[in-house]
Amino acid sequence: MSNRGLTWLHALSANGTAAEGFIPSVKVVDSAIGEQKTRYIAVVTDENNAFSRARNGEVGLLEGWNVAKAISEVVAQDKACDAKTAIVAVIDVPSQAYGRREEAYGIHQALAGAANAYATARMAGHPVIGLIVGKAMSGGFLAHGYQANRLIALDDEGCMVHAMGKASAARITLRSVEELEKLAATIPPMAYDIQNYSTLGLLWKKVSVHNAVSPTHDDIAAINQILADALIDIAQDDARDLSGRLHSEMRKASLQVRQQMAKAW
Numbered sequence: 001m002s003n004r005g006l007t008w009l010h011a012l013s014a015n016g017t018a019a020e021g022f023i024p025s026v027k028v029v030d031s032a033i034g035e036q037k038t039r040y041i042a043v044v045t046d047e048n049n050a051f052s053r054a055r056n057g058e059v060g061l062l063e064g065w066n067v068a069k070a071i072s073e074v075v076a077q078d079k080a081c082d083a084k085t086a087i088v089a090v091i092d093v094p095s096q097a098y099g100r101r102e103e104a105y106g107i108h109q110a111l112a113g114a115a116n117a118y119a120t121a122r123m124a125g126h127p128v129i130g131l132i133v134g135k136a137m138s139g140g141f142l143a144h145g146y147q148a149n150r151l152i153a154l155d156d157e158g159c160m161v162h163a164m165g166k167a168s169a170a171r172i173t174l175r176s177v178e179e180l181e182k183l184a185a186t187i188p189p190m191a192y193d194i195q196n197y198s199t200l201g202l203l204w205k206k207v208s209v210h211n212a213v214s215p216t217h218d219d220i221a222a223i224n225q226i227l228a229d230a231l232i233d234i235a236q237d238d239a240r241d242l243s244g245r246l247h248s249e250m251r252k253a254s255l256q257v258r259q260q261m262a263k264a265w
Contacts, residue, residue, distance in 0.1 A: 025063055043058075161192070
């Protein structure tokens, strides 16, 4: 059971104050990056979660609404302020919480609420950073972190990004996991590792650390510095949407396709 999200949350916000009023699987800490007020949010494991499908760090019904609440709070608090609180999503989510109860009770709305809250904060001028410290899978990633102005990932084999887990992807494609891994070696979008994901041009930075599971003092300092750099970069960018992701060297073709479609429409 992964606890990378909780580990890095504590490491980066050691001098912060835990916000109250959230479920055990959503940790919210108010701290700072330099002089910038910052709210850190992580979805973590909770073996006592009322929904059994959300006990291993998945983003479920309750998690989606609580993440949305954590973000909406700072948006409301800073509505009349020029200096907006930064939001850092510490990401280690294996998926959304699959289950009949979740589907019946509207997990699509809960996760959409979380994604919308991140997008609303970004469009309101809050700098939003997604820090991938472990798994960033499926709807869990879409709800928690993908809407960030800047995406940063640890350069570590434990960091993985994909639309679905390997076992599920193998079933859908009628392959074994071993066959899927061979296919992923030649087709980057099918791969899970962060190195291949970085070739898609969606990451702002990929950062090497000595120990991603138990970060050292130097590791924490390095990530704090990259977070500070991201805030500076966001402040220099007039765009509050996600169009910046199209301007990397690796996404020139995507940008050209969009431009041609815009002309056609």
